[in-house]
Amino acid sequence: MRPKLTDVAAKAGVSATTVSRVINNYGYLSKTTKEKVFRAMKDLNYQPNSLARSLHGKKTQLIGVIFPSITNPFFAELVEQIENKLFNRGFKIILCNSADNKEKERDYLRMLIANQVDGIIAGAHNLGIEEYNKVGLPIISFDRSLSDKIPIVSSDNLKGTFLATQELYQAGSRHIYFLGNPHQIGNPTDLRLQGYQKAINELKLTAHIHSVNFSESPNLKSLSIKKLLTQHHADGIVCTDDLTAILVLQAARQLKIKIPAELKVIGFDGTAFIQEYHPELSTIVQPIHDIAALLVNLLLKRIEYPEQPLEQMQYILPIKLLRSQSTFNLAE
Amino acid sequence: MRPKLTDVAAKAGVSATTVSRVINNYGYLSKTTKEKVFRAMKDLNYQPNSLARSLHGKKTQLIGVIFPSITNPFFAELVEQIENKLFNRGFKIILCNSADNKEKERDYLRMLIANQVDGIIAGAHNLGIEEYNKVGLPIISFDRSLSDKIPIVSSDNLKGTFLATQELYQAGSRHIYFLGNPHQIGNPTDLRLQGYQKAINELKLTAHIHSVNFSESPNLKSLSIKKLLTQHHADGIVCTDDLTAILVLQAARQLKIKIPAELKVIGFDGTAFIQEYHPELSTIVQPIHDIAALLVNLLLKRIEYPEQPLEQMQYILPIKLLRSQSTFNLAE
DNA sequence: TAGCATATGTCAATCGTTTATCACAAAAAA
DNA sequence: TTTTTTGTGATAAACGATTGACATATGCTA
Structure with missing residues (x-):
């Protein structure tokens, strides 16, 4: 059986109260007793039972982190950052993959x-x-947007695809397509679509919106992309995310379409992973570190000072354009 | 304040004991009281406080899952599978990224x-x-291998690189290099190196072992790879993992080395991610689903029947060779 | 009608820790 | 010397749920 407080007390030759005082560091304590107690704790390899502590009203130091999946590099990196920052503040995370499943x-x-749990960071919403x-x-x-009472942190999705579309235009594209999943209200994809549309309007081009179902297997997505590339004469594609963009590059290679000469492609997310393993892709970089930091800071502020209302309900972080070979030919 | 057991009892007009009996389903209970209690629970949106339950001796239904990082697609997919399978058995996971950091x-x-926590699944070891x-x-x-008392699940690393090396040989390579991180005892990489060496010996070739530090940034890794490609005359490379293999393919493309004609490359891991987004890469596929299932099954068996010893201390799961264009030219 | 299964309630102990209160010393400061 | 500060202990009541012991009451059956 795991040792408990009273075992430590017995071993150290002090009362249970004193041990608790040492652990929670309050009241008057002499150096010597402190040392005795610490020694006993170490000797017994004692860990205070956090269930009992929390039951008494202390925080659990547990945060629920809900995301659809960590298989997507963007979520993986975001969750990892969140985990890191929470760990540094003494919190642990319960990882919840919602798998886009309402019941789950x-x-x-x-x-x-x-x-x-003391709080929740949610990046999924089926409910x-x-x-x-x-x-x-x-x-x-x-x-x-989960409810009007829950603050939202996000990147500047609108500006992101706006810049992306402009980038393709400046690089010479005139038949610019948008490749994303089907319309969904409240979803960030929606804003990304809007950013594209705004840019298209300002540039006086015509919008071409191509939907690929996100939940579809990459094989089916690829099929749909090849159809797009062969049956339409796109010379620029704004993708809602980098993974889709990778599939486009892949398809283009197979169809012997030259990138960026004949087709320019730009993605969205800009994870470290993509930057490292697909440096050829131009993309809109979301500030993953800042997002994680802000999510964590806001949450912990809420936990510590539940009364104090937050200044804002929506935090939109700036994105960056990362220009690379999929839109810009170094040789030219 | 969150409603508690006594609130439910009051609302349902029964005693606290009865509510507990309903929740834990024991003793004699009439249909009507059950319904009354369930209704009250629903009305109050009651959730039994699992801290209190666990404190009383019930399981927490929490599992610690320790991996170095979920940024690596292999770990991401494995953790996701583990999470899934544990969820289906009523467990939640506390995700611990050790970041190869002893203290953490x-x-x-x-x-x-x-x-x-009721148990731990560990895929990292710095301690x-x-x-x-x-x-x-x-x-x-x-x-x-963490200790001789802790069962190990792994893929057949030895056979994996053995097959990989053979594959390159059969595809025509004679100057086959091994690309992995520096020697580390107890690490699976070690067995992968051995598999390569075994194959090289049997094929009567000479071994060429090239170390790249894993913790290095991909940029530095790429540099080291380019050096390898330009200064040595390798015509086949066995990589310890797919990500490294991707860097090799990338470097080869930049150096205009034709794959697979001039250089054949094979990776290790074979995640869904790689299969979908880098289908050109030949690789050794680890059975991620089976690994996750076995890890979970073994752990839950240990938790349920702590006395009953496991039949084995080491479980080695079969790997599969996935042949693709990086070792095999369809056109030929 | 005794005996039993069914259905519910009361009461109290328990899980391991926290914390308030009271009590008592010894040491330090007035 | 008196007062205050410091250091420690004993005791008990929480925290929220579980569970065993025991009481009681109804209906059914042998």
Whole structure:
């Protein structure tokens, strides 16, 4: 059996109260008793039972982190950053992959409440507003509007695709397509589409919107992309995310379409992974570190000072254009 | 304040004991009271406080999952599978990224114990055996030997690189290099190196081992790879992992080295990600689903029947060769 | 009608820790 | 010397749920 507080007390030859005082560092304590207690704790390899502590009202130091999947490099990097920053502040995360599954998300929400997590960072939303309002815990959302009471952090999606579209134009494209998943209100994809449309309007071009279902297998996506490349005469493609852009580059290579001469492609996300393993891709870089830092800071502020309202309900972080060979030919 | 058991009891007009009986489903219960209680629970949006339950001796249904990073697609997919399978069995995971950091891993281990997790799945090891032995919890390890008391699940690393090397040979390579990180005992990389050496010996070739430090930035890795490609006359490269292989393909493209005609490359891991976004790469596929299933099954068995010893301490799962254009030219 | 299964309630102990209160010393400051 | 500060202990009540012991009441059956 794991040692408990009273075992430490016995070993150190002091009272349980004193041990607790040492652990929580309050009241008057002499150096010698402190040392005795620490020694006993170390000798017994004692860890205070955090269940018991939390039950008494202390925080659990647990944060629920809900994202659709960590298989997508963007989410993987974001979650990793969040984990890191929370760890440095003494928190652990319960990872919840919602897998775009309503039931699973609901179950996880229930479990998180049952486990008395101190707060939630959510980057998925399949549930209705009411369910999130009922939670009664500090929540910060990434890129999704869950309810009007939950602050949202996101990148400047609108400006992102706006810049992306402009970039293609400046590089010479005139038949610029938008490649994303089907329309979905409240989803960031929506803003990305709007950014594209805004740029297209300003440039006085015509919009071409091509939908690929995100949940489809990459094979099917590739098929759809090849159809686009062969049946339409696009010379520029704005993709909602880098992975889709990679598929476009792949398809172009197979179809012997020259990049960027005949077709310019730009992605969205700009993860470290893409920058390292696909440096040829131009993309809109989301500030993953800043996003993670802001999510964590806001959440912890909410946890520490629940009364104090946040200054804003929406935080839009700046994006950056990363120009590379898929839109810009070094040789030219 | 969150409603508690007594609130439910009051609302349902029954005693606290009865509510507990309903929740834990024991003793005699009439249909009507059950319904009354369920209704009250739903009305109040009640969730039993799992801290209190666990404190009483129930399991926490929490599993610690320790991996170096989820930024690597292989770990991301493995963790996602583990999460999935555990979720289906009613468990949640605390995600611990050790970041190859001794202190962090130690801290996490402490925290996991303090949080009374029911068990641990570990795919990282920076700590000494004693520290893992002291944990006193069911642990299953992926691909690392933590202590002689902790069962290990891994792929057949030896056979993997053995097959990989043979594949290159059969495809025509005679100057086959091994590209991996520096020697590290107990690490799976070690077995992968051995598999290569075994094949090289059997084929009566000479071994060429090229080390790239894993922790190095991809840029530096690329530099080192380009040096290898220009200063040595390799016509085949066995890489310890797919990401390294991708860098090799990238470097080859830049150096105008024709793949597979002049250089054949094979990777290791074979994640869904690589298969989808780099289908040109030949690789050794680890059975991620099976690994996850086995890790979870073994762990849960340990948790449910702590007395019953496991039949084996080491489980080696079969790998598969996935042949693609980086070793095999369709046109030929 | 005794005996039993069914259905519910009361009461209290327990899990491991926190924390407030009271008590008592010894040491330091007035 | 008196007062205050410092250091420690004993005791008990929480935190929220579980569970065993025991009481009680109904209906059913042998």
